[in-house]
Amino acid sequence: MITDLSFYVAAVPAVVLMGLSKGGFSGLGLLSLPLMALVVSPVQSAAIMLPILIIQDVVTVWAYRRYWDRRNLAILIPSSIVGIVSGYLLAARVSDAAVTLAVGVISIAFAVRRLIVERRAMPPDPTKADVPHGLFWGTVIGFTSMVAHAGGPPFQIYVMPQRLPRDIFVGTGAICFALINWIKVPPYLALGQFTHENLTTAAALFPVAVVSTWLGVLLVRRTSGERFYTLVYLLLVLVGAKLIVDGIRTFL
Template identity: 35%
Template sequence: MITDIWFYLAAIPAVFFYGMGKGGVGGILGMLSVPLMAMSISPVQAAAILLPLLCGMDLMALFYHRKNCNYTELKIMMPFAVLGVMTASYFMGSLPTHIVELMIGGLALTFLGKKLLLKQSSSPNRIKGYALNLLSGFSSTIAHAGGPPASMYLLPKKLPKEQLIGTSVVFFAGLNFVKLVPYSYMGQLDRQNLMTSLVLIPIAFLGVRTGVWLVNIISQELIYKISYSVLFITAIKMLYSGIASL
């Protein structure tokens, strides 16, 4: 496993805050997990170490939130998201991450700008919904960045906060377990990476439990405000990272 102390100084807070997001509390720090870990290792290795942790966090989050999932929406979302994973698997290793960041950041800002100008966010039509879910699966595979497209699909639905969180949890749990296939095929789930993931599991579970505790005391209005704020900050961050890498 990795023994570099600098890696763990970045990885421990990154995994904890990602866990909080899995627990139901959106957080921009979760989106920074791969970049933080990539300060001492390659981005691909950082994503590979994080993936088994995401699967573990998903199992814990499912225990708390699966009963609140809107399975009608999930049946619409999942097929195209899996198609996105399959498409990304073909491009993995050849498509620059900054291209994905620019694409998602631009879409997210367009979505938020439309909501601001129209004072509401209309639910995407069927074709746009399919495209957003495909993009969520694609970007989740390339850079664990499937959250913004999924948010653009789910937030306008104005689901109760329990359904919003539950549907997101079940959706990404399914995606992350599907993603194990291409990551294994690429040889990224090797002994070193898996042992490093194992060391970080307690931090991941602590983050999820903290997120579950917080979401139970936060109002629905605040959950939506947090979700839109996280989407905005994430979009800015992704655009900045993409432009900086050009």
């Protein structure tokens, strides 16, 4: 287990942010890996975070076990698997910076447009979970999750225009990413990233992971549906800006 205090100074806030994100405030989790990468390598930080994500998924899925959209999951899960496999096979040929930058630009454009459109006197009708768009965005979710750990924004871009009830939106995302995280386990095993040090360090952070995720769930349930969607759109703008900065920084 890592015993350096400076690691936990960065890791504890990172796990708290991920917990709030898992609880429903989507997007905050993208700040976690960069925080941990300040004190350990990006690959090691991702390996430590994956068991934590799986524990947090258990909490979120249990909290929202009665609230999820079957049609969305039936469309997104198979296509996400295709995206994950594609990302794994093409990882050496794809620029992480290019993917990150593209996701950032698309996220900001989508969120700003939706914020403007939904402020009109007659906002557009909710969209439906259709197969062609769902297969496309599901593949993007899996690919960006595998290549750049950025599957959240594509999920929001596809699902948020449907204006699902708040709890169903969060529950659908919880189940979707819980399955995606389990699918990521074999590649991490193949890469030898589940070392004794990484696993014991992750285990030491489990209590923080569980408490912060429950806190996220409680905060979301105290937020009205309309305010929740507005907040998630704003978070998507901030996350998109961060992805753009990360992408440009990597290019430079």
